[in-house]
Amino acid sequence: MRLGRREFLVASAATGAALATARPLSAADTWVELPMQNGKRPLVKYPHKRAMIVQSSRPPILETPFEAFDEGDLTPNDAFYVRWHEAGFPTSVDATSFRLNVHGVVKKPLSLSISDLQTQFESAEIVAVNQCSGNSRGLFSPRVAGGEWANGGMGNARWKGVRLVDILKQAGVDAGAKQVSLHGLDHGVLPATPRFQKAFDVEVVTANPDMLVAYEMNGEPLPLLNGFPVRLVVPGWYATYWVKMLSDIEVIDHVDDNFWMATAYRIPDTPNNSVRPDQTGYKTIPINKMHVRSFVTNIQNGNFISGLEKADPMYPYRYGAEVRGIAFDAGSGIKMVEFSDDGGKSWRETKLGRDLGKYSFRRWSTRWTTRAGSGTHTLACRATANSGEVQTNVAVWNPAGYLKNNIETYEVTV
Amino acid sequence: MRAIVLGAVVLGLVAAGFPKSESITLPGSSIMFKPGPNLGLVQANCLVCHNADYIYFQPALTRAQWTAEVNKMRAAYKATIADDDVPKIVDYLMSQNGKT
Numbered sequence: 087m088r089l090g091r092r093e094f095l096v097a098s099a100a101t102g103a104a105l106a107t108a109r110p111l112s113a114a115d116t117w118v119e120l121p122m123q124n125g126k127r128p129l130v131k132y133p134h135k136r137a138m139i140v141q142s143s144r145p146p147i148l149e150t151p152f153e154a155f156d157e158g159d160l161t162p163n164d165a166f167y168v169r170w171h172e173a174g175f176p177t178s179v180d181a182t183s184f185r186l187n188v189h190g191v192v193k194k195p196l197s198l199s200i201s202d203l204q205t206q207f208e209s210a211e212i213v214a215v216n217q218c219s220g221n222s223r224g225l226f227s228p229r230v231a232g233g234e235w236a237n238g239g240m241g242n243a244r245w246k247g248v249r250l251v252d253i254l255k256q257a258g259v260d261a262g263a264k265q266v267s268l269h270g271l272d273h274g275v276l277p278a279t280p281r282f283q284k285a286f287d288v289e290v291v292t293a294n295p296d297m298l299v300a301y302e303m304n305g306e307p308l309p310l311l312n313g314f315p316v317r318l319v320v321p322g323w324y325a326t327y328w329v330k331m332l333s334d335i336e337v338i339d340h341v342d343d344n345f346w347m348a349t350a351y352r353i354p355d356t357p358n359n360s361v362r363p364d365q366t367g368y369k370t371i372p373i374n375k376m377h378v379r380s381f382v383t384n385i386q387n388g389n390f391i392s393g394l395e396k397a398d399p400m401y402p403y404r405y406g407a408e409v410r411g412i413a414f415d416a417g418s419g420i421k422m423v424e425f426s427d428d429g430g431k432s433w434r435e436t437k438l439g440r441d442l443g444k445y446s447f448r449r450w451s452t453r454w455t456t457r458a459g460s461g462t463h464t465l466a467c468r469a470t471a472n473s474g475e476v477q478t479n480v481a482v483w484n485p486a487g488y489l490k491n492n493i494e495t496y497e498v499t500v
Numbered sequence: 501m502r503a504i505v506l507g508a509v510v511l512g513l514v515a516a517g518f519p520k521s522e523s524i525t526l527p528g529s530s531i532m533f534k535p536g537p538n539l540g541l542v543q544a545n546c547l548v549c550h551n552a553d554y555i556y557f558q559p560a561l562t563r564a565q566w567t568a569e570v571n572k573m574r575a576a577y578k579a580t581i582a583d584d585d586v587p588k589i590v591d592y593l594m595s596q597n598g599k600t
Binding site: 177276 | 514515518519520521522523524525526527528529530531548549550551553554556557558559560561565569576577578579580597
């Protein structure tokens with residue numbers, strides 16, 4: 087249905103009224119202050135979620151409170167960040183009538199139920215980081231518009247499902263196929279808003295058996311807000327490709343030129359994918375694989391949230407803490423994480439935690455000692471991937487606020 | 501008997517332990533558009549696709565940046581904002597979260 091302007095005003099006024107009565111008491115909100123101008127955000131409990139940092143209430147963009155990353159290798163489902171593009175996504179999904187349709191340039195179109203996925207295909211499991219393309223966008227300088235994430239637009243989960251390549255094999259990709267285009271049940275409020283849709287070259291899918299159509303996340307069905315009943319898992323690639331509520335796979339004989347591939351989620355095709363804020367006239371390419379990053383997980387706002395040792399009564403001036411965190415890259419695996427307590431002038435290697443696979447968070451830890459009362463220290467961590475990629479102090483800049491991965495520093499006063 | 505068979509067929513579409521359906525109710529936002537120039541126009545256009553909080557959570561933007569955002573809503577997301585209304589909406593956005 088196409089709404090005329092008059093109907094629109096009525097429809098939107100009704101929406102506004104409904105929202106105005108939904109949660110009238112701002113005093114009931116707990117607020118957090120993210121480290122950016124206009125960084126005050128409400129913490130709100132969402133269905134199947136703990137209190138999340140609200141970046142947008144409709145469509146929901148919910149940031150993981152960073153302390154959740156200190157809980158272990160895997161990000162709990164109830165803390166896993168949420169990012170929907172279009173407010174028309176369904177808040178109710180019937181898994182029994184749900185079908186994943188496979189069609190286009192294929193020998194045998196498929197219409198797969200959840201049961202079909204669970205019984206007709208070999209299951210596969212992988213631990214992989216899912217990170218929003220714009221994670222840390224709010225920390226860009228100069229600032230750019232968009233979802234103003236601090237660093238909690240990411241998570242690490244154990245995904246279980248079916249290999250996308252196995253589904254394509256069953257459908258039989260025909261000669262002349264160029265790309266695989268995918269979309270989910272979500273749609274815009276306006277019929278004319280472009281449906282969220284992503285595409286890969288056929289060769290990318292056939293060469294990557296790690297791409298899954300996942301029906302489980304950390305041993306449970308996916309929370310609706312994370313894409314119930316199935317979502318695409320694209321290990322190593324930014325989360326824009328991890329289509330939620332995946333319901334349609336079309337094999338096409340051309341390059342998908344929909345808005346979400348041709349206009350949105352593109353990065354400058356320049357060194358480090360960076361440009362100057364005033365730069366124009368450069369070529370862009372679709373965003374793709376992630377870059378190496380590392381974080382300390384047990385320091386927040388200059389304080390240790392855990393890991394601080396009690397002062398030794400014999401040597402009360404000695405101050406000790408376990409500094410620990412996470413590192414990840416696009417799937418070569420983490421080779422080394424180094425720690426600095428002098429703002430990056432000197433570095434020493436830390437101890438890596440257990441290896442859950444090359445696409446997973448890799449935990450690291452080290453013991454740091456100093457003298458109580460010695461003032462403010464700038465701690466830092468720097469990851470090196472097996473690919474040779476290493477974090478630097480150079481912050482990328484691009485107008486959409488993608489790809490941030492420079493070395494993180496933490497001011498701690500003792 | 502027929503009901504049992506039908507039930508089994510329906511159950512067969514999802515494996516045991518997998519929820520037959522999921523349904524949630526989203527909490528609203530406590531953040532409303534504050535009074536300002538052309539408030540009604542902003543409410544009528546912007547609230548169709550997103551809430552007010554997203555605007556207040558942006559960094560303070562210049563008039564050129566807010567204009568680009570409103571034009572993106574029209575060009576990319578097909579918001580039916582009239583040409584004449586664009587500067588009026590931008591006036592409001594500048595009054596709420598503008599950088600001069």
